[in-house]
Structures are given as structure tokens and as C-alpha cells.
Amino acid sequence: MSEWAVVFVAVSVVGWALVQRRASSTAVTGPMVFVALGLLVGSEGFGLIDIGSGSASSVVDTVLEGTLALLLYTDAAALHPSSWRKDVSLPARLLGIGLPLTIGAGWLIAVLLFDGLSGWEAAIVAAMIAPTDAALGKAVISNPRVPERIRTGLDVESGLNDGVSLPFILLFMGFAGKGFSGDGIVSTFVDAIGVAVAVGVGVAVVAAWLLSRASRSRWMGSTWSQIALAAVAVITFAVADQLGGSGFIACFAGGLTYGERVRGRLLANEAFTDDLGAVLTQISFLLVGAVVIGPAVAESTWQVWVMAALALTIARIGPVALALIGTGMRWPTVAYIGWFGPRGLATIVFSVLVVEEADLPGTDTIITIAAITVLMSVYAHGLTASAGASRYADWAEEESETGDLAETSPLKQPVSRDRLQERPEA
Numbered sequence: 001m002s003e004w005a006v007v008f009v010a011v012s013v014v015g016w017a018l019v020q021r022r023a024s025s026t027a028v029t030g031p032m033v034f035v036a037l038g039l040l041v042g043s044e045g046f047g048l049i050d051i052g053s054g055s056a057s058s059v060v061d062t063v064l065e066g067t068l069a070l071l072l073y074t075d076a077a078a079l080h081p082s083s084w085r086k087d088v089s090l091p092a093r094l095l096g097i098g099l100p101l102t103i104g105a106g107w108l109i110a111v112l113l114f115d116g117l118s119g120w121e122a123a124i125v126a127a128m129i130a131p132t133d134a135a136l137g138k139a140v141i142s143n144p145r146v147p148e149r150i151r152t153g154l155d156v157e158s159g160l161n162d163g164v165s166l167p168f169i170l171l172f173m174g175f176a177g178k179g180f181s182g183d184g185i186v187s188t189f190v191d192a193i194g195v196a197v198a199v200g201v202g203v204a205v206v207a208a209w210l211l212s213r214a215s216r217s218r219w220m221g222s223t224w225s226q227i228a229l230a231a232v233a234v235i236t237f238a239v240a241d242q243l244g245g246s247g248f249i250a251c252f253a254g255g256l257t258y259g260e261r262v263r264g265r266l267l268a269n270e271a272f273t274d275d276l277g278a279v280l281t282q283i284s285f286l287l288v289g290a291v292v293i294g295p296a297v298a299e300s301t302w303q304v305w306v307m308a309a310l311a312l313t314i315a316r317i318g319p320v321a322l323a324l325i326g327t328g329m330r331w332p333t334v335a336y337i338g339w340f341g342p343r344g345l346a347t348i349v350f351s352v353l354v355v356e357e358a359d360l361p362g363t364d365t366i367i368t369i370a371a372i373t374v375l376m377s378v379y380a381h382g383l384t385a386s387a388g389a390s391r392y393a394d395w396a397e398e399e400s401e402t403g404d405l406a407e408t409s410p411l412k413q414p415v416s417r418d419r420l421q422e423r424p425e426a
Contacts (some may be wrong), residue, residue, distance in 0.1 A: 005041070005049045009283055012037050016282060024138075029382040031136055031285045031344065035375065035410030038289020044298050046390060049290040060287050061352055066234070067280040068162070068349040069251045073233035074273045076157040077253025090153035091160070093323040099161055101319030102130045103168060106285040109310050113303045120176035121362040127168040128351060128366070129311050129373045131365050133344025134158035135281060136378060137385035139411070140340045145393035147407045154337060162346040163252030167193055169350055170246065174360045195245030200236055200254030208230040208261035232258070233273070248349075251395035281345060288374070296371030301365070312380065316341045330399075336392045342381035343373050 011318050016023075023029075040049035107125030110117060117125070134155055141155045160329055172194050211228055214220035220228070240250030296304075317338030324334055351370040355363060391402060400408045 006260060008041055008048055009286060012286060013279065027383050027386055029136065029378075029385070030282050031378045032382045034282045034285040035289035035293060035378050036114055037363035038286040038291075039294050039297075040310055042157070042294035044294035045290075049287070050106035052417065060291055060374070061381055062358070063280065063287060064284050064345070064349050064352055065247070066237075067284045068345055069237040069247055070230060070273060070280065071083035071277050071345070072162055072235050073236065073251040073255040074229070074277060075260075076163070076252050077229075078159070079241065088380075089327070090149060093327070094153065094320065095161060095164055096159040096323075098157075098319045098323035099130060099164060101322060102123040102315055103127050103165075105315035105319060106130060106311055109307060109315060110369070111397045112179050113307050116363075117362045117365060118176060120172050121360055121366060122359075123172040124169060124358075125307075125355060125366050125369050126315075127165050127172060128354070128370050129308075129343055129347050131161045131165045131343070131346040131350075132158045132341040133346060134243030134342070136339050136344045137381045139386040139389040142384075143393060145397065147396050147405075150333065150337065154340065160172075162250060165346070166246060166248055166252075166350070169353070172210075173354065173360075176360055177358055192244075192246040193249055196240045196247070196249035197245075197253045199240040199243060199245055200250035200252065201257045203232065203236045203250075204254040204257035205261060207235075208258050212262060223272075229258075230276055231271045284345055284348075288345075292348060292351070293371045293375045297375070299368055300372050304365075304369055304372050305376075307369055308376045311373055312341075312343070312377055313339075330405075330407070332392060332395050333407050336388065340381060340385065340388065343377040347374050357410070372420075399402065 012034065016030060020030070023033075038049070039045055043050050043304045103123070103126045106129060107119075107123045111119060111121035114122065132154075134157075140146070141158075143149045143151075206288060207228075211232075212221065215225060231255075234252040236250050237247035241247040317335065320338035320341070321334045324337070347370050351367045354360070354366055360366070396405065396407055399405055
């Protein structure tokens, strides 16, 4: 990228900062604005941001991967088990039943629509576009009038399903690769997952001990405590990647471990990483719009758009409905949870992973499907989040006055995740 491209990105960030608070009361979200800006200056627009050179492509990949790694670590740290066991049933159903069914439904749709994709390539597509990104519909999980149980369930699901989906993607990539034997698949799993978990847990245990001890002895101030947490996420990703493991799984496992280890021993030090994650997320969406979504729109076919539409509707709402059978939750709740499953940064980063790690005939189609799905989700979910949350909250309040609702049943313990309503505006 040229120096002027860097200037444009910086000006875009400043411009959004000037209007972000006002925009938060409208249907306009950060990803909507930054994707549009990316499309404007990308290769299909004015051409200000172009990744024709290898160095520029490397910069974009680093920003995208670094952003997801940071978000995975901090979200996992905030979702450590002791904070979400209070109502594990809803997120467990969404992750344990809904997510596999969503991948299965996506696979079936991809197989029917794309003759040029093998069965395993279709499975890669399905697993890539399954993870949700709550940041694309902030009002859905931050509106205090929405039943707390529903907000918490959606937030926990979006925080965990990136890490849950990644092993599926690695597995499908292994089967789709040419000449990939059964032993090779086992080896890949051991390396990518086993090494990653070991690194993530090991680094987290050491970091938690060091940071807690330094804080307790007053050797470390709150500012550098926050900076150190971001550095720990970088260390975790880089070490796991160098040792042949998955940096994303390492950050996911490390975040869970870190959050559990520092509970009650270290004052919350996530503010800096949350703010940094918010900025990097917006920059990532601008770059995605410029170098991924723009070319994908130019190369897309009607099958791609149909795939994206079905992935965001039938392939999500149907599995959610099946996952919620027996919970007593009513159809407006099923529709609310099912519709507000936006696809975002994880889908794009997983597509980068496919490009870098797999040499597949259908790679171009896979990337195009992922990009169009994210594009459609950014605007469809962004435009409906605020109004949808308000309408659902009205229904829940009216129904709760006439009788008990499973949706409004009190949780076993008060929600302890302070960031639920304080997540940085996306």
C-alpha cells in the first residue's frame, strides 16, 4: 500500500471517531461505513488500496490475523468458565447442536449450488461462514431491555464459536488436500491443535503468574498491565505459529486459561485491548472491503449470492430452531436468535488461512462465497440490529406481564461479565 493509502485509513478512523457516538443511535454501524470506504478506494474503485505486491498483501494478512487473534484472546478471557456456567444451557445448545447443524446445512446448500466444488471444499465453505460475530449487531447484545439470558447466550456463542469452528476447517482442509492420507490428517490435528493448546495454556499460566505478582508487588501500573495483555496475545499467536500449531486455537485456549487464572488476583486489564481491538476491527473491515469484497463482487455469480442469502437465513435459523427444542422458548425468540447471527471477521480470516495453507482447485470460489456472505451480513444485520432489538424487547416485556417466560427466567447467578454491555462500539 502507498503512503496515501495509510493516510486514507487514518483519516477514516478519525472521521469515524468524530461521529461514532451519534451514529450509535442510528442504524449505521462501523463495519457498514468502513466496508463502504474500502469498496470506494479498493481495486474495483479508485485503486488507492491495492495489494498487487507481496509486501502489501503481507501487511493486510498481518492486520487481519492479528485482529482476530487479539479478539479471540480477550473474548475468551472474559468468557472463562466460572463466569458463564450460570446459564450454560443456551450457549451449549447453540454451540453443541446449532453450530454443527449450521455447518451441515451450509455444506448441503454448497453442494447443490456449486458443481465445481468437491464435497470437502463445500464443507470448508460451510465451516468458514458458520461462526457469528456479535460486534456487527451490537444492539442485539447490549440493549438492556432484551432479556439478559438471551443477550448472554448470544454473546457467549459469538465469543466461542470461532475457536470451535477452526478445528472443523482444519479437518476439512486436510481431507480436501491432494494426496492427504489418514496419517497426515492425524498429524495435522496433533500439530495444529495439540501444539496450539499446549502453547496457549503454557503462555497464559506464566503470564498470569507474572502479571499478578507484578501487580501485587506494585511493580506494574494499570496502564502497562493493559498493554502487557495485548503483548501476551501476540506472543501466544507467534509462538504457536512458529512451532507448527494454530495461532488462533492457541489464543482461544490461552484466553480461557488466562481469564481463569487471574480471577480475583488481578484487576481487570482488558480496557486497552478492547479499545485496540475496536480500532483494528474497523481498519480490518476497510481493508476487507478494498482487497477482498471488491474483487469478490466483480467475480460473483448468482449462485454465490443465493448461497450467502441462504447461509444467513435457512442455514442459521433452522438449526437454531432445532437446538432450542425443549427449552420452552417461543418463536419470536427463535427468530431473534436465528436471524442475529452475523458473519464477520472470523470468516474472512479463515478464508485467508485457506489461501495460505491449502492449494485447492476451488479456492477462488471459496473466497468469493465468504466475502459476499460477510458483505451481505454487514448490511443486513447492521441495518436491522437496533430496530430488531427494540421490537423483540417490546414483545418480551408484554409477554412477561401476562405470565412466566423461559426467556426472562432469572439466571442461576447474576451475570458477572461486565463487558457484556460495555463492548466497544463496532
